[in-house]
Amino acid sequence: MNEKCRLVFGDTWCMSKGVLRVYLGLAPGVGKTFKMLDEGWRRRERGSDVVIGLVETHDRPLTAAQIRDMEVIPRKVYEYRGTKIEEMDLDAVLARRPQLALVDELAHTNAPGARNEKRWQDVETLLEAGIDVITTVNIQHLESVNDVVEKITSIVQRETVPDAVVRRAEQIELVDITPEALRRRMAHGNIYPAEKVDASLSNFFRSGNLTALRELSLLWLADRVEDSLKKYLDDHDIQESWETRERLIVAVTGSDSDEALLRRAARMASRTGAELFAVHVIDSGALQNRDADTTLARELTLEFEGTFQEIVDEDVATALVAFARAERGTQIVMGSSRDRQFLRRTGTIEKVLRQARDLDVHIIAAGGERPRRAWKRRKTGTRSPRRRAETLVVGAVVLPLITFVLSQIRSSVSLSTVFLVYLIAVLGLAGIGGVLVGLIAALVASGLENYYFVAPLHTLQVARPDDAVAIVAFLVFAGGASVLMNLLAQRSREAERAKAEAEILAKAAATVATTREDLVPLLDSLRAVFAVPTVAVLERNGDEWATELLSGEEADPAQLNARFAIDDDHILVMAEAALDHQDRQLIAAFTGRVAAGLESQRLAHEAAARDAIAQVDALRSALLRAVSHDLRTPLATIEANVSSLLANDVRWSPFEQHNFLVAADREVHRLTRLVTNLLDAGRLEAKLITPRVYNVALDDVVAGALESTDAQGRVFAIDIPEDLPLIATDPELLERVIANIVSNACRFGPPDQPVRITAGVTGQKVELLIIDRGPGIPEAKRSAMMVSFQHLSDERSGAGLGLSVATGIMELLGGELRFDDTPGCGLTVVLELHLGTTP
Amino acid sequence: MSGRILVVDDEVQILRAVRTNLEARGFLVTTAQSGDEALRFIGDTVPDLVILDLELPGRSGLEVLRTLRTWTQLPVIIVSSRSGDPEKMVALDEGANDFLAKPFAMGDLIMRVRASLRPVDDKATxxxxxxxxxxxxxxxxxxxxxxxxxxxxxxxxxxxxxxxxxxxxxxxxxxxxxxxxxxxxxxxxxxxxxxxxxxxxxxxxxxxxxxxxxxxxxxxxxxxxx
The missing domain is CATH 1.10.10.10 (Winged helix-like DNA-binding domain superfamily/Winged helix DNA-binding domain)
Incomplete structure (x- = not known):
């Protein structure tokens, strides 16, 4: 077979296989099929046995003509759910055993029931059988560029071909054409039928798209897609897709392994063009990771142009996943190093994996370094049993050693020297091993002194009372010193703890709190540091204090024993707190941060209020524009008609006069309705309308409403049961509601369709339905329709005011107005009314 | 005086009143309710005058005017209900010949129509x-x-x-x-x-x-x- 293939894949593979040739196009219509047929003819003229496995002409005359009399294997018809689908008859082609088969559209998905799911699998089968194949494929169908194409064209391509299939081809030929030429070809109707041309030109065949696809095809051929991807998307200003791209959340712990973890994460992020978010979850429950120093992580994250955040939460895993979701993260990266014992112990990794569901979680085996600062909170006065045992072993060596050395030089040292040497040893052991070890050492040392140095020697008896006093004094002194030393160590540890806590608080407080929610983490960390059940900020409310912010459980006011003033109107309280002077200073500093947070909240609040006012202003001016248009239009008609009547250069016939008057009269009614609605709207807003509710028959109200409605030639189909119970309402107001809705229905519904009005009892309510077959109101716009003077479209205005008034009145009447879709099309307005009261 | 006048307005009532008035004074009147309709009509038969409302559904009156001015200088009277609107200045800049604010008295419109249709070279001494x-x-x-x-x-x-x-x-x-x-x-x-x-x-x-x-x-x- 061919040399290249043999070189690449070896003899066995190539000997048995056909050769593949692919025409790669940047879009439909570039002329792939034509080229394929062309090549087929060229081969046939050279004497090859060529058949057409399958060619899609798409009814393009030039392509169809190119088939000429080439042998075409008849297609096989599959029936699927009542439709006949034609596919290449693979078995027929195999049976025919040509030298070369032409198979169009490699990415095609076969009909269910076919031998292979995809056409490229058919092609592989042919190649396996030693048949050469020429095929065609468009760039957007290649798997590796599929998503890029989707971003460029915003069209999802479901039919894809693995790149490897195409790459295996002996030759890939790009059917190149300039986007302009392709668009021209398109516009001339050479590609798609005329009725599809316009839509195609403005969609997939936009020249920007085509240029991008062309470049992409060239890049793919050069196998440089990966590298150029980023530049590609940048160049084409595909920002939206960056948004929808990966967002990578990396969980840092404030240990040395963070650096490695962050670097890995940053590499992953840059490879996929993902956005990087580093997050440090401070465990507010255990504060086990108080030793965390996130300075480095913070700096690194900024260096990688990521975002750094700290969260305080009791549940590290849940907080992490929640953060990832809130930030629309797509991947979570965590380390699994030894130092993160809290992760291990609480099964954080497992929990994250469990909760992440759709998020990808990467566990990175980072180094097992110790935390950056080896400070751990320990229960005061306790040493680890291991350490204690070690110290005891040391003591068991040191004390006999001292005894041995001293006994060798017994004659030259006084008893007090011996005692002092033992004392040093005991204090040393107590310092390392704690108070218990110290006491044991003291006891043993006194025994050794007695046995080896106090007369009579080598007995535990004491001859001189003086010596006995000395031994007892030694015991008391050594024991007491051990206790004191331990206390000292404890104090220094406490001081260290306080320092660490202050740091945590300072760090937590350094995050600028602009919203209420931002302040709660501050309280959380305060609560955690002082291990109290409740920390809250109270706000003065007259003489009372109301809880403004709360961390922890709701506490009985009697338990709130620590109070700190924040500002004139706010205090910080803690429950069951045992605070010393230092703590109080710390908290006082902390309240400064809370005060700043509250202040910035207040400012944010004011800014929001200003925004709201600006919004109201915008709404007002929109309303003014709309209303002035709505008012002027009938006025213009009235003026035009009335001024016509006043003309003295024409003598109008009675018929013409009548027409002018009818038109003017109709507009006067329209104007009256509008002015009534405007006044109602104003009075509703000012709450000047008081409904007078009594029992009435709904059909009477509807009849009254229709009387005052300009039907605009529409027919009503009214279906209100005669035995419908009375309703409790203000008939005059309800009439206006119905009139407004019916007049909208008349305006928007098609002239040949009746407006249907039906009513019925549902539960304790009576529902009145006004059903039109107009264009309806999209779900998203419905709530806006009710609150303000919105217009569905500028072309047909005036509806907004009516609806808004109707909604306002229904609220006043205690009923409900809601929108439904009319089955088929159109809008159904449902009015929910109260049943009449039985006297 | 006679002439073919195209009246473009989306309000049927106005169209009807204007048509009756203009026809009573001997003009030939065609009406259109949208900009596209107006342009289609003008494409077939060029009228002597267009009375054009600026607020039209779809293609606005201003767009219609711009399109017209690319190939014809036929007189156009703009009608608009938006008072104090910069649009009328824009319309005049774009080549509208006259302007009338809604609501208008029919007499004013007739007068403007007549003035606009009078030949320009008809100089008074x-x-x-x-x-x-x-x-x-x-x-x-x-x-x-x-x-x-x-x-x-x-x-x-x-x-x-x-x-x-x-x-x-x-x-x-x-x-x-x-x-x-x-x-x-x-x-x-x-x-x-x-x-x-x-x-x-x-x-x-x-x-x-x-x-x-x-x-x-x-x-x-x-x-x-x-």
Whole structure:
């Protein structure tokens, strides 16, 4: 077979296989099929046995003509759910055993029931059988560029071909054409039928798209897609897709392994063009990771142009996943190093994996370094049993050693020297091993002194009372010193703890709190540091204090024993707190941060209020524009008609006069309705309308409403049961509601369709339905329709005011107005009314 | 006077009233309710005048005007209900010939239609109103039998206004005709001269009947005491 293939894949593979040739196009219509047929003819003229496995002409005359009399294997018809689908008859082609088969559209998905799911699998089968194949494929169908194409064209391509299939081809030929030429070809109707041309030109065949696809095809051929991807998307200003791209959340712990973890994460992020978010979850429950120093992580994250955040939460895993979701993260990266014992112990990794569901979680085996600062909170006065045992072993060596050395030089040292040497040893052991070890050492040392140095020697008896006093004094002194030393160590540890806590608080407080929610983490960390059940900020409310912010459980006011003033109107309280002077200073500093947070909240609040006012202003001016248009239009008609009547250069016939008057009269009614609605709207807003509710028959109200409605030639189909119970309402107001809705229905519904009005009892309510077959109101716009003077479209205005008034009145009447879709099309307005009261 | 007039407005009631009025005065009227419809019609048969509402569904009146002006100078009277709208200035800049604010009296519309349809080269030599007479050739003016002295520049202004009787003459046009096209910032002196003319010819200069101001746009001369 061919040399290249043999070189690449070896003899066995190539000997048995056909050769593949692919025409790669940047879009439909570039002329792939034509080229394929062309090549087929060229081969046939050279004497090859060529058949057409399958060619899609798409009814393009030039392509169809190119088939000429080439042998075409008849297609096989599959029936699927009542439709006949034609596919290449693979078995027929195999049976025919040509030298070369032409198979169009490699990415095609076969009909269910076919031998292979995809056409490229058919092609592989042919190649396996030693048949050469020429095929065609468009760039957007290649798997590796599929998503890029989707971003460029915003069209999802479901039919894809693995790149490897195409790459295996002996030759890939790009059917190149300039986007302009392709668009021209398109516009001339050479590609798609005329009725599809316009839509195609403005969609997939936009020249920007085509240029991008062309470049992409060239890049793919050069196998440089990966590298150029980023530049590609940048160049084409595909920002939206960056948004929808990966967002990578990396969980840092404030240990040395963070650096490695962050670097890995940053590499992953840059490879996929993902956005990087580093997050440090401070465990507010255990504060086990108080030793965390996130300075480095913070700096690194900024260096990688990521975002750094700290969260305080009791549940590290849940907080992490929640953060990832809130930030629309797509991947979570965590380390699994030894130092993160809290992760291990609480099964954080497992929990994250469990909760992440759709998020990808990467566990990175980072180094097992110790935390950056080896400070751990320990229960005061306790040493680890291991350490204690070690110290005891040391003591068991040191004390006999001292005894041995001293006994060798017994004659030259006084008893007090011996005692002092033992004392040093005991204090040393107590310092390392704690108070218990110290006491044991003291006891043993006194025994050794007695046995080896106090007369009579080598007995535990004491001859001189003086010596006995000395031994007892030694015991008391050594024991007491051990206790004191331990206390000292404890104090220094406490001081260290306080320092660490202050740091945590300072760090937590350094995050600028602009919203209420931002302040709660501050309280959380305060609560955690002082291990109290409740920390809250109270706000003065007259003489009372109301809880403004709360961390922890709701506490009985009697338990709130620590109070700190924040500002004139706010205090910080803690429950069951045992605070010393230092703590109080710390908290006082902390309240400064809370005060700043509250202040910035207040400012944010004011800014929001200003925004709201600006919004109201915008709404007002929109309303003014709309209303002035709505008012002027009938006025213009009235003026035009009335001024016509006043003309003295024409003598109008009675018929013409009548027409002018009818038109003017109709507009006067329209104007009256509008002015009534405007006044109602104003009075509703000012709450000047008081409904007078009594029992009435709904059909009477509807009849009254229709009387005052300009039907605009529409027919009503009214279906209100005669035995419908009375309703409790203000008939005059309800009439206006119905009139407004019916007049909208008349305006928007098609002239040949009746407006249907039906009513019925549902539960304790009576529902009145006004059903039109107009264009309806999209779900998203419905709530806006009710609150303000919105217009569905500028072309047909005036509806907004009516609806808004109707909604306002229904609220006043205690009923409900809601929108439904009319089955088929159109809008159904449902009015929910109260049943009449039985006297 | 006759002519084919296309009326474009989305309000059926207005269309009907305008059509009745124009037909009663001998015009041939076609109506259109949207910009596209209007352009389709004009593409088939070019009318003598278009009365065009600026607020139309879909393609706006302004777009219709722009499209028209790419190939025809046929007179266009703009109608709009948006008062004080910069759009009318834009429309005049884009080549609209006249402007009428909604709501309008039918008489005003008829007058503008007639003025717009009058041939431009139909130059008057003398004008006689119930208050004064002007002889544009001899440059003689008299009011109540007494000779009125007018400055040469005032005669120039009068010439332009009188020759466009009933039609809107924008400030820019007047300045261009009187001072020359390069002196565009002469609104102030134009205003002074028109005040002078009014003082000399109008019976009540503070409430001008003949030389009307279209605020912010230009001037209009009415020979008849409308």
């Amino acid at each position: 003398t004008v006689t109103t119930s208050d004064f007479t002007l002889d544009l050739v001899q440059r003689r003016a008299s009011r109540g039998g007494e000779v009125v002295e007018l400055a040469p520049i005032e005669w120039k202004i009068l010439e332009v206004l009188v020759n466009s009787e009933g039609r809107l003459v924008t400030d820019a046009t007047l300045i261009g005709e009187v001072w020359g096209p390069e002196l565009v910032h002469e609104e102030e002196s134009l205003r002074r001269h028109v005040t002078q003319i009014r003082r000399k010819l109008e019976p009540e200069p503070a409430r001008p009947r003949y030389f009307r101001t279209e605020p912010g746009i230009g001037y209009r001369f009415y020979a008849a005491n409308a």
